[in-house]
Amino acid sequence: MAACSRRLDKFIVSLRLLRNLQLQNERFLSTSVCRWAPGNDSEPPKFIPPSKPVIIDKTQAVATLRKFLSPEFIPPRQRTNPLKFSMERKDMIRRRKILNVPEFYPGSILAVSMADPNATGKINRFVGICIQRGGKGLGATFVLRNIINQQGVEICYELYNPRIQKIEVLKLEKRLDDNLMYLRDALPEYSTVDPDMKPVPFPPTGEVPLNELKVKMRPKPWSKRWERPKFNIQGIHFDLCLVPKQMEHAQKWAQPWQEYDMLKEYDTSKLEQQILSEVQQEMSK
Amino acid sequence: NCIKTTTWFEEHLTEDNQEYMRKTMAEEYRRQTAEKLNPLKDEPWQRHEWTEGSRRVGLVAVKLGMAPIWTKTGEKHAVTMLQVQDCHVIKCLPREEYDGHTAALVVGGKNVSPFHRSEHYMEMFRNAGVPPKQKITTFKVSDNAIIKPGTPLYAAHFRPGQYVDVTAKSIGKGFQGVMKRWGFKGQPASHGQTKTHRRPGASGPGGDPAKVFKGKKMPGRMGNIYVTAFGLKIWRVNTKYNVLYVNGSVPGHRNCVLKIRDTVLPTRGSTLLSPPFPTYFTEDEGDLAEDLYDDDLFIHTEPSLTLT
Numbered sequence: 001m002a003a004c005s006r007r008l009d010k011f012i013v014s015l016r017l018l019r020n021l022q023l024q025n026e027r028f029l030s031t032s033v034c035r036w037a038p039g040n041d042s043e044p045p046k047f048i049p050p051s052k053p054v055i056i057d058k059t060q061a062v063a064t065l066r067k068f069l070s071p072e073f074i075p076p077r078q079r080t081n082p083l084k085f086s087m088e089r090k091d092m093i094r095r096r097k098i099l100n101v102p103e104f105y106p107g108s109i110l111a112v113s114m115a116d117p118n119a120t121g122k123i124n125r126f127v128g129i130c131i132q133r134g135g136k137g138l139g140a141t142f143v144l145r146n147i148i149n150q151q152g153v154e155i156c157y158e159l160y161n162p163r164i165q166k167i168e169v170l171k172l173e174k175r176l177d178d179n180l181m182y183l184r185d186a187l188p189e190y191s192t193v194d195p196d197m198k199p200v201p202f203p204p205t206g207e208v209p210l211n212e213l214k215v216k217m218r219p220k221p222w223s224k225r226w227e228r229p230k231f232n233i234q235g236i237h238f239d240l241c242l243v244p245k246q247m248e249h250a251q252k253w254a255q256p257w258q259e260y261d262m263l264k265e266y267d268t269s270k271l272e273q274q275i276l277s278e279v280q281q282e283m284s285k
Numbered sequence: 286n287c288i289k290t291t292t293w294f295e296e297h298l299t300e301d302n303q304e305y306m307r308k309t310m311a312e313e314y315r316r317q318t319a320e321k322l323n324p325l326k327d328e329p330w331q332r333h334e335w336t337e338g339s340r341r342v343g344l345v346a347v348k349l350g351m352a353p354i355w356t357k358t359g360e361k362h363a364v365t366m367l368q369v370q371d372c373h374v375i376k377c378l379p380r381e382e383y384d385g386h387t388a389a390l391v392v393g394g395k396n397v398s399p400f401h402r403s404e405h406y407m408e409m410f411r412n413a414g415v416p417p418k419q420k421i422t423t424f425k426v427s428d429n430a431i432i433k434p435g436t437p438l439y440a441a442h443f444r445p446g447q448y449v450d451v452t453a454k455s456i457g458k459g460f461q462g463v464m465k466r467w468g469f470k471g472q473p474a475s476h477g478q479t480k481t482h483r484r485p486g487a488s489g490p491g492g493d494p495a496k497v498f499k500g501k502k503m504p505g506r507m508g509n510i511y512v513t514a515f516g517l518k519i520w521r522v523n524t525k526y527n528v529l530y531v532n533g534s535v536p537g538h539r540n541c542v543l544k545i546r547d548t549v550l551p552t553r554g555s556t557l558l559s560p561p562f563p564t565y566f567t568e569d570e571g572d573l574a575e576d577l578y579d580d581d582l583f584i585h586t587e588p589s590l591t592l593t
Binding site for chain 1: 350
């Protein structure tokens, strides 16, 4: 993403130069269309400027269409000096200029190559579905899950760990929830990812596809009671595994007043915009 | 037992006057700090060289928060970020005045408003020509490391690779039971225990002393005492914002004021590093890089680590 945006900027700059040159050339000419009136033979016909070409800046439109700010940039609601967050952000941007961290969401399939002293060829490649993105600042992590030789494996990677060589997004998509920990109790087919999967081409424009898959679960007991409203899971097919009576019983743990609790409100929209503009500025330098 | 003679009641002033007071106070602070930065105006004291066994000043800093760092071998460590905000030397107590053995320097930390401090407190800041500070500490210093009152102290006083001791008031926990305060094991949760799960149990030997010894660990107020963390390594120094990255955790809550000094541990002395003595002066070594890193630290502008 970083490299693309830098190259795009250069392209945009060159386009702007061309446009400026064109504008400079046209500034000294009259834009009013004057037809050569038959009768004025002494004066040469006024130059009719050609119609201005409309430059559809496809590359720029592509970059700015989807403004994605990685969730670890947004500071938590704490009584901390904002200087601490800005210093961490600077370090994060420095690392992002070296390692291209692409945009991804829980539910996307990633492949991570990490330097490992015990691995053959020194580099360890792991492919899996991202089930959780946690942490803020430099300690941001993401958990990848896959099933290898009928054994479920989850690896928690730190985004800013210097041992990570490459992060590739093989399939970019969103799911109905932010936290897919329930895949541990789902049927194994939902967590298997082919390690030699080819990256699915994704056009840079447009929305990230939302996979409205409802997952079938293994029989209870589960590691967590996913039917309870505190988890607020949309992505499980509860009709196949739970009776309506059980669903009602789970609603006993509902806390409907939390949605109206004003002290729990944390509006990050302005902060997000500010940080996004700051990050984009720094990345383009 | 002391009667506060000066109390600041905002009701005695009109609103315009209050605003004016606040503005003038801020301007006065800026003027005072700027004055102290100019070495020509006030004649600085004689700077001595470092000798074996000399101790130099420490700093007063504010705890910002914690962050992870990675070494060049790929290990992760947690560091605390400490910012040195407006640290000035306030008073110099020569050997005879202090205790007859060592000289001492009184150093102050974060700036605060003068309106809610007593006259007695403000007096020493007025003598030094420095805005009033939230925390003042004394550092025991050898005779060749005394500094003129009013000199600002910066984070570059410490260098990466050095070890420091950090003292601060730990987070107050209030009145706590014996299990949390002293780590007692308590009693089992079931198997017939009647109303006894977190109690101290026995309080001493028995009939022979027939008393409870002084200092018996019992429930009481926990925390809010000065605790020192020894031998913390400095990984990184940011000279632009005066921030020190210190290994591990440090007592105190976020935004608390701490006292930092060179280690007393004999195995972690900083003789090899030759840190600035008596302190770091901007006019002497003004062109330090914005960030000073330790040798083992991985800097994020370098390419990814390939462990071979």
